[in-house]
Amino acid sequence: MSEQPILSVRDLKVDFGSHRKPFHAVRGVSFDVFRGETFGLVGESGSGKTTIGRAIIRIYEAAGGEILFRGQRISGRISKDLDREVTRKIQMIFQDPMASLNERAKVDYIVAEGLYNTDRRLTQEQRRQKVEQALLDVGLLPEFASRFPHEFSGGQRQRIGIARALIMQPEFIVADEPISALDVSIRAQVLNLMAELQKERGLTYLFISHDLSVMRFICDRIAVIHKGLLMELADTETLFRHPLHPYTQALLSAVPMPSPDLRQDEPPVLYDESMHDYSVHLPVWCEIEPGHFVRGSEPELEAYRKIIAEG
Amino acid sequence: MEEKTPILSVRNLNVKFSLRGKVLHAIRDVSLDLYKGETLAIVGESGSGKSVLTKTFMGLLDQNGWIDSGSILFQGKDLAKYKTEKEWLTIRGGEIAMVLQDPMTSLNPLKTIGAQIREALMLHRSMNKSQAYQRTIELLNDVGIPDPVRRIRQYPHEFSGGMRQRVVIAIALACNPQILICDEPTTALDVTIQAQILHLIRDLVKKYALTTVYITHDLGVVANVADRVAVMYAGDIVEIGTSREVFYDARHPYTWALLSSLPQLGHRGEKLFSIQGTPPNLYAEIKGDAFAPRNPHALKIDFERRPPLFQVSPTHWARTWLLHPDAPSLDPPEVLQRLRQEEWQ
Numbered sequence: 001m002s003e004q005p006i007l008s009v010r011d012l013k014v015d016f017g018s019h020r021k022p023f024h025a026v027r028g029v030s031f032d033v034f035r036g037e038t039f040g041l042v043g044e045s046g047s048g049k050t051t052i053g054r055a056i057i058r059i060y061e062a063a064g065g066e067i068l069f070r071g072q073r074i075s076g077r078i079s080k081d082l083d084r085e086v087t088r089k090i091q092m093i094f095q096d097p098m099a100s101l102n103e104r105a106k107v108d109y110i111v112a113e114g115l116y117n118t119d120r121r122l123t124q125e126q127r128r129q130k131v132e133q134a135l136l137d138v139g140l141l142p143e144f145a146s147r148f149p150h151e152f153s154g155g156q157r158q159r160i161g162i163a164r165a166l167i168m169q170p171e172f173i174v175a176d177e178p179i180s181a182l183d184v185s186i187r188a189q190v191l192n193l194m195a196e197l198q199k200e201r202g203l204t205y206l207f208i209s210h211d212l213s214v215m216r217f218i219c220d221r222i223a224v225i226h227k228g229l230l231m232e233l234a235d236t237e238t239l240f241r242h243p244l245h246p247y248t249q250a251l252l253s254a255v256p257m258p259s260p261d262l263r264q265d266e267p268p269v270l271y272d273e274s275m276h277d278y279s280v281h282l283p284v285w286c287e288i289e290p291g292h293f294v295r296g297s298e299p300e301l302e303a304y305r306k307i308i309a310e311g
Numbered sequence: 312m313e314e315k316t317p318i319l320s321v322r323n324l325n326v327k328f329s330l331r332g333k334v335l336h337a338i339r340d341v342s343l344d345l346y347k348g349e350t351l352a353i354v355g356e357s358g359s360g361k362s363v364l365t366k367t368f369m370g371l372l373d374q375n376g377w378i379d380s381g382s383i384l385f386q387g388k389d390l391a392k393y394k395t396e397k398e399w400l401t402i403r404g405g406e407i408a409m410v411l412q413d414p415m416t417s418l419n420p421l422k423t424i425g426a427q428i429r430e431a432l433m434l435h436r437s438m439n440k441s442q443a444y445q446r447t448i449e450l451l452n453d454v455g456i457p458d459p460v461r462r463i464r465q466y467p468h469e470f471s472g473g474m475r476q477r478v479v480i481a482i483a484l485a486c487n488p489q490i491l492i493c494d495e496p497t498t499a500l501d502v503t504i505q506a507q508i509l510h511l512i513r514d515l516v517k518k519y520a521l522t523t524v525y526i527t528h529d530l531g532v533v534a535n536v537a538d539r540v541a542v543m544y545a546g547d548i549v550e551i552g553t554s555r556e557v558f559y560d561a562r563h564p565y566t567w568a569l570l571s572s573l574p575q576l577g578h579r580g581e582k583l584f585s586i587q588g589t590p591p592n593l594y595a596e597i598k599g600d601a602f603a604p605r606n607p608h609a610l611k612i613d614f615e616r617r618p619p620l621f622q623v624s625p626t627h628w629a630r631t632w633l634l635h636p637d638a639p640s641l642d643p644p645e646v647l648q649r650l651r652q653e654e655w656q
């Protein structure tokens with residue numbers, strides 16, 4: 001991949017809490033996302049995946065490192081113009097459609113909200129047309145504009161959330177657990193819709209999830225995050241077939257397969273950080289083979305290289 | 312095969328709720344046998360009636376709900392006729408115990424976990440203090456909580472989500488129940504923690520010879536815990552069979568649809584199968600097969616008459632007209648063959 005990434009995260013750090021007693025939620029994370037791909041960020045609760053997503057849309061400040069969008073730095077202090085552009089071009093879809101939608105606002109306001117902030121010159125009529133189009137784009141009826149979110153099913157609410165993002169004509173969408181709260185049958189509808197929109201508009205997705213089984217079938221590449229650090233990054237097939245890092249292996253072995261003959265009878269593989277001896281050799285983030293990154297100390301990386309060489 | 316004895320038998324159960332003057336028919340004529348020592352999983356989409364069905368076994372229906380007809384036979388008694396709290400207390404916690412999705416709803420934040428387990432022990436089994444202490448330590452060991460002597464004095468908030476769920480399981484076991492009902496016990500947990508809890512539950516089922524009802528909407532979890540699977544749709548069990556029968560030889564179009572929409576069966580770049588439409592309104596009377604309006608292969612009779620349960624094997628039944636001898640033959644969707652694919656591992 002020689003082209004320039006649409007988004008680059010460089011040694012990103014995000015802290016919470018006070019200066020005296022900071023909590024390091026993201027502790028130095030780097031990855032590139034390329035135009036038109038679906039890049040997965042998988043990790044367990046508290047691993048920092050949502051924090052990275054929010055740092056990208058500038059809800060959280062970076063304590064270190066930087067984020068580049070189309071080659072331009074968008075973290076830290078930036079110009080008003082760039083800020084407005086980023087607010088448009090990067091949109092977020094949230095996990096819980098119910099919680100993320102303002103229950104007392106009607107659908108038309110919810111969908112158009114972003115326009116009020118970035119495009120004040122639009123007439124009411126223009127805005128109405130855009131809302132109508134966005135609703136149609138996600139397979140909802142324009143009449144829904146005058147209703148309230150609680151009148152809709154979970155899948156419909158998630159579509160409203162997507163319409164709200166689409167109306168901004170984004171290039172990059174951070175989708176944070178967009179289907180976790182939905183039933184299996186509704187999940188498929190939302191995933192299909194996202195894939196369709198990606199094809200039509202060349203959208204790029206950062207897909208944040210804890211559910212590896214879903215990610216396998218929608219992500220081109222996946223990064224595994226644990227306690228604020230990336231453990232491994234590879235294209236999806238490589239990650240599933242040849243995971244190198246013990247945390248990736250533990251995560252993969254924990255995913256229950258929907259097939260009784262593949263039932264896991266042995267106790268699940270546990271990941272214990274203390275298995276790494278980093279007292280002499282510090283771990284680094286290393287591209288161990290083209291496109292496949294893993295975190296490890298020099299002796300660990302040596303062992304991984306051997307595994308790769310042996311195929 | 313050894314003869315199986317039902318430990319609990321549900322017959323023609325109907326449950327209704329009244330809400331703002333309207334009546335919702337939540338469980339529609341369900342019959343079910345639970346066999347001693349088995350793990351039965353109940354799957355179905357949100358609102359299909361999984362929780363309501365099992366709540367009737369413990370007298371835990373919300374105030375506005377009632378058993379309209381039918382029976383629930385357990386140890387020679389009909390639980391459907393139980394009225395008073397006093398009657399239910401003989402069952403609840405003692406004979407049948409429940410583990411819910413959010414452990415905090417079952418734990419008292421103001422009491423140490425040791426006190427909570429001890430209470431359950433002394434309430435349901437006449438034990439003195441030192442016996443109860445010994446047993447509490449044993450239980451915490453059994454559910455895999457390290458360092459129980461220290462942990463016993465801690466409060467729920469000092470435990471992680473996974474550890475809290477282990478405590479809830481310990482409290483459930485303290486009552487030495489015959490039947491353990493688990494309602495989405497791992498849905499809120501991380502996958503690695505979920506895997507551990509599932510493994511734990513399977514161990515405990517063996518050790519304590521428990522009969523388990525496991526409610527979930529996650530078919531991956533079902534495949535990993537269940538001996539038998541019941542599929543619910545709109546308040547009815549539409550298919551029931553052994554785990555392998557339901558995953559590899561499903562007969563009801565709804566089971567087909569549910570399995571087909573698994574993202575795991577998709578191929579990147581291809582459309583996933585998705586069920587059109589929405590589940591029926593349970594306030595209105597349902598005629599025929601409740602799934603018919605969403606079933607692209609529905610027959611005329613599906614809209615007119617409720618299908619009976621047809622027997623497929625000694626352990627497998629499905630409520631679909633497709634199993635009638637005169638019905639046209641219809642193959643299950645091809646993608647279901649991917650359920651067997653080995654390359655997943």
Ligand SMILES: Nc1ncnc2c1ncn2[C@@H]1O[C@H](COP(=O)(O)OP(=O)(O)OP(=O)(O)O)[C@@H](O)[C@H]1O
Pocket residue numbers: 328329330335337355356357358359360361362363364373374375376528593
């Ligand atoms: N107290 C109540 N009043 C009115 N309706 C109720 C009440 N409790 C449950 N219901 C209805 O009964 C039906 C079955 O609900 P139930 O909670 O059993 O579904 P479920 O299969 O457990 O769903 P989920 O997967 O969301 O937990 C639903 O239509 C629900 O809205």
Ligand SMILES: [Mg+2]
Pocket residue numbers: 361362363494
């Ligand atoms: Mg439920």
